[in-house]
Amino acid sequence: MITAGIDIGSISTKAAVIADSKLLGAKVIFTGYNAEQAGKTVYEDLLQELHLQPSAIQKTVATGYGRNSVKFADKTLTEIICHAAGAHFLNPPVRSIIDIGGQDSKAIVVDVNGNVGNFVMNDKCAAGTGRFLEVMARALEVDLENLGDLSLQADHPSKISSLCTVFAESEVISLIAKGENRANIIAGIHESIASRVFSMANRVGIVPPVVMTGGVAKNIGFVKALEKKLGITPTVSKYAQVNGAIGAADLAAGLK
Amino acid sequence: MIGASKMGVGLCETAEGMGYSPDLCSYARSDIACATVNGGPIGGLPRPDMLVCCNNICGTVLKWYEVQARYFKVPLFILDTPFCHVGFADEAKRYVRRQLDEYILFLEKTCGRKMDNNRLKEVGKLSLEGQRLWQAVLNTTANRPAPMSAFDAFFHLALIVTLRGTRDVIDYYSQLLIKMKDRVARGKGAIPNEKYRLLWDNIPIWPRTRWLSQKFASHDACLVADTYTSAWCGTMKYIDENNFFDSMAEAYTRIYLNIGIDEMAKQVLEMIDKYQIDGIVMHSNRSCKPYSIGQYDIQKIIEKERGIPSLMIEADMVDERSFAESQVETRIDAFMEVIKQRKGR
Numbered sequence: 001m002i003t004a005g006i007d008i009g010s011i012s013t014k015a016a017v018i019a020d021s022k023l024l025g026a027k028v029i030f031t032g033y034n035a036e037q038a039g040k041t042v043y044e045d046l047l048q049e050l051h052l053q054p055s056a057i058q059k060t061v062a063t064g065y066g067r068n069s070v071k072f073a074d075k076t077l078t079e080i081i082c083h084a085a086g087a088h089f090l091n092p093p094v095r096s097i098i099d100i101g102g103q104d105s106k107a108i109v110v111d112v113n114g115n116v117g118n119f120v121m122n123d124k125c126a127a128g129t130g131r132f133l134e135v136m137a138r139a140l141e142v143d144l145e146n147l148g149d150l151s152l153q154a155d156h157p158s159k160i161s162s163l164c165t166v167f168a169e170s171e172v173i174s175l176i177a178k179g180e181n182r183a184n185i186i187a188g189i190h191e192s193i194a195s196r197v198f199s200m201a202n203r204v205g206i207v208p209p210v211v212m213t214g215g216v217a218k219n220i221g222f223v224k225a226l227e228k229k230l231g232i233t234p235t236v237s238k239y240a241q242v243n244g245a246i247g248a249a250d251l252a253a254g255l256k
Numbered sequence: 257m258i259g260a261s262k263m264g265v266g267l268c269e270t271a272e273g274m275g276y277s278p279d280l281c282s283y284a285r286s287d288i289a290c291a292t293v294n295g296g297p298i299g300g301l302p303r304p305d306m307l308v309c310c311n312n313i314c315g316t317v318l319k320w321y322e323v324q325a326r327y328f329k330v331p332l333f334i335l336d337t338p339f340c341h342v343g344f345a346d347e348a349k350r351y352v353r354r355q356l357d358e359y360i361l362f363l364e365k366t367c368g369r370k371m372d373n374n375r376l377k378e379v380g381k382l383s384l385e386g387q388r389l390w391q392a393v394l395n396t397t398a399n400r401p402a403p404m405s406a407f408d409a410f411f412h413l414a415l416i417v418t419l420r421g422t423r424d425v426i427d428y429y430s431q432l433l434i435k436m437k438d439r440v441a442r443g444k445g446a447i448p449n450e451k452y453r454l455l456w457d458n459i460p461i462w463p464r465t466r467w468l469s470q471k472f473a474s475h476d477a478c479l480v481a482d483t484y485t486s487a488w489c490g491t492m493k494y495i496d497e498n499n500f501f502d503s504m505a506e507a508y509t510r511i512y513l514n515i516g517i518d519e520m521a522k523q524v525l526e527m528i529d530k531y532q533i534d535g536i537v538m539h540s541n542r543s544c545k546p547y548s549i550g551q552y553d554i555q556k557i558i559e560k561e562r563g564i565p566s567l568m569i570e571a572d573m574v575d576e577r578s579f580a581e582s583q584v585e586t587r588i589d590a591f592m593e594v595i596k597q598r599k600g601r
């Protein structure tokens with residue numbers, strides 16, 4: 001059975017195709033203004049890369065903030081359940097997932113079958129999410145992709161205390177004005193997000209093994225900061241960013 | 257009413273323009289602003305002759321009523337009820353009881369007439385009867401399917417809040433009770449296909465009640481009970497019909513928001529059992545700190561004692577600026593998926 005999963009997030013849109021419990025491929029593009037179009041584009045492009053006809057796909061599940069704009073999906077499910085399924089698919093022993101996406105971060109505990117036992121999502125605002133990092137990268141004139149490596153050069157991470165993205169940005173700007181070095185500022189930003197995620201993880205009661213998913217998992221500096229806070233080393237799959245889409249495709253296989 | 261008619265944001269902004277902090281409870285902000293502009297759905301409340309407040313719900317009312325008393329230049333009486341962490345101490349009882357004497361003196365002076373004991377008994381009996389009937393109405397939702405939901409209760413609540421002690425309440429709830437019993441007899445539920453039964457905690461998100469009720473109904477979930485509407489009849493057990501004056505002190509002091517978190521959790525657990533609840537929806541209400549502060553602990557206690565999941569929604573009862581629809585929607589959808597997964601769909 002061949003199934004597809006589409007995950008339309010606030011920043012990026014992902015698609016994955018699974019055939020008989022094997023991952024055939026996955027793809028990521030920017031969501032941009034039109035979520036519906038992004039869902040279609042990433043799906044069609046992926047099928048083309050995999051030399052598959054749309055008719056070959058038996059079931060499709062959509063997830064993410066734009067899930068309801070995927071008209072051709074057989075079902076929509078939230079990221080929580082899809083990330084749990086995706087992490088379980090890629091790494092069956094996993095018991096906890098920390099997912100940091102564009103505008104949400106979440107901590108999920110799953111049972112041995114990958115079913116969600118409990119979850120906590122960021123509350124109040126977008127602090128501690130991918131969007132937060134994006135804003136900071138812009139303020140620091142650093143490419144988002146380079147934040148992780150740069151932060152590893154820090155010798156004394158700065159303290160970023162504001163939770164509000166806008167205020168934290170002005171904090172960062174005043175640190176730059178004071179001549180603080182970039183690596184330290186970036187490391188400080190990572191630590192501030194890590195401590196938010198840490199309290200979420202505590203609330204939900206995470207247990208190892210822990211995996212980290214979502215776009216922010218690609219940021220090695222952040223993963224290290226989180227590891228330090230948690231005292232647990234999270235594994236990061238190379239499919240971290242498309243984990244939700246993989247989970248959606250996996251759950252699509254279970255649809256009647 | 258201001259919240260439900262979506263007039264809260266404008267009034268809150270007016271209050272903030274007057275210098276009140278956005279962190280102040282939005283009921284207080286709305287009311288303070290409303291008085292100055294005769295705003296809200298009914299163009300403001302009539303001018304008061306006096307103001308009376310009781311801090312059994314929170315400390316905010318104290319300052320709020322002082323502000324209003326100054327604004328309207330009317331006398332103010334404050335009934336001070338000490339917080340009851342566990343029981344109700346004798347000193348607390350004496351303290352509150354004594355204030356009731358002062359209260360009567362205040363009323364006699366302000367109204368220019370003597371207290372009528374018989375009338376007190378009459379109103380007291382009507383008030384208690386009203387509460388009994390309201391509880392009886394709420395009890396009907398223990399049936400499967402529930403004949404009404406918490407969203408209906410939020411609506412019918414208006415009478416016990418504003419007309420308690422009058423015949424109207426009794427007539428209205430007697431009728432409502434007959435109607436609900438009839439629905440139960442006919443197996444008619446509040447939502448078309450009740451599969452999951454949820455409990456709501458905290459004050460409703462007034463401007464979004466319709467959206468929320470539709471959202472939950474789309475998952476075949478009915479909010480069958482809540483800690484809010486039941487608080488209006490939650491201290492009946494302390495009231496002695498033959499001794500209103502003494503028992504009043506206790507009934508006023510031991511209300512849901514004036515007791516310790518363990519006590520609150522105990523009540524929530526009782527409701528879980530009584531209404532056969534599958535999950536709890538907690539509104540972490542930016543405005544109401546006393547209602548929201550223990551929620552994480554209550555959540556933990558429930559998880560431990562009954563193992564049922566709970567959802568936290570961040571919002572505000574009146575101020576829509578604290579409501580993010582797509583965020584709330586994702587959390588509700590995810591919560592329902594977890595409940596469905598647990599119950600094997």
Ligand code: SF4
Pocket residue numbers: 281282283284313314315316317513543544545546547
């Ligand atoms: S809503 Fe909460 S904070 Fe506001 S007056 Fe009522 S109890 Fe106090």
